[in-house]
Amino acid sequence: MKLSKEEFLSLSCIEHETLGAWIEQEWLIQGGSSDEPSFTDIDIARARLIRELSVDLGVNMEGVGIILNLVDQLHGVRRTLMELRKAVRMTPEGFG
């Protein structure tokens, strides 16, 4: 699902300035062109996570950046592990 900037702001309950700051920090990456940015479901879920981290859990700006970075790395590793599992399953003899 592709969302315009306005739709994204209202669904994520965040302000225009907040979005700008988050994009500046590279916490969020907007799609589309700079004239017509677009967002998707994953951006909404990520914005919610950022809000929960900072508002509900009281994590400060630096902390949010560190957490997002580590969470993304963790997902990268988990994905690789899943691919690895798939690849090992397809190899009857396993490795070696």
Add this chain to the structure above:
Amino acid sequence: MVTTLTDPYKILGVAPTASADDIQKAYRKLAKKLHPDLNPGNPEAEEKFKEVAGAYDLVGDAEKRKRFDSGEIDATGAERARQSYYRDYASAEQDHPYTDNSGFADFMESEDALAELLRRSARAQANRRGRDLEFRLPIEFIESIAGANKRLTLPDGGTLDVTIPPGVTEGQVLRLRGKGTPGAGKGDPGDALIQLEIKPDRSFTRQGDDIYLELPISLTEAVLGARIRVPTPTGTVTMSVPKGSNTGSTLRLRGKGAPKQTGGDGDQLVKLKVVLSKEPDPELEAFVTNWEGGKTFNPREDLTP
């Protein structure tokens, strides 16, 4: 929905008399440990987090807490229905802009089969470059030699300005960097690849860097010689046709061909063709009738056995 009637204070690990501040502190402490996005592979944490969040929902809010303490409401249904977490999207198989595979970059430096597998998956997933878009662009022969600026209309209605450098060849591909589809994440956009299709020209042909033109001349010009105007792809030039020129004589115009890859320009080769006027000319007929040289000259001398 199954709900357990549990004491929200117990779930949060605080006394029923705890201050709002203490309740928030307790909640934050637990949530930092249990938040599903901080435990992407742990369903147990998610269950616990739901309980904790439900409890905090009830007693973390002053108004609700008052009503709960007075027995007006209980913990039933306190559990928040939650749509989805970031991890549900981040763990999906397809690529997303936040994909980060640097967490095992060090593993990939080794040479074993595992590393190869990791490398392959990293290549597939990393911030992928956008796709290249391919187009075909027909251009005139003259444009291929002299260069041109063209505007291409894209399937999505957009336009692409293409500068055609002088001297392009049939089938040559121009690459417009960054004009393809946008990249994923931090990946660069793809390129637009434009394959040129040169339309045949009525007069000019090209061989290598040289351009060929067949140029009709009159009998007078052939016999007596003349200065005539000759078209080239980059404009008209004046050329001397020497006295006694014949059909098939080829004259070279230096530097009037296609630009060479190595610098400089090819030549234009002008092949002459003597053409008589369409209307019969009585004066010419009378002259030729009495022309002795015309009767003795045999242009087919070499052909006769």
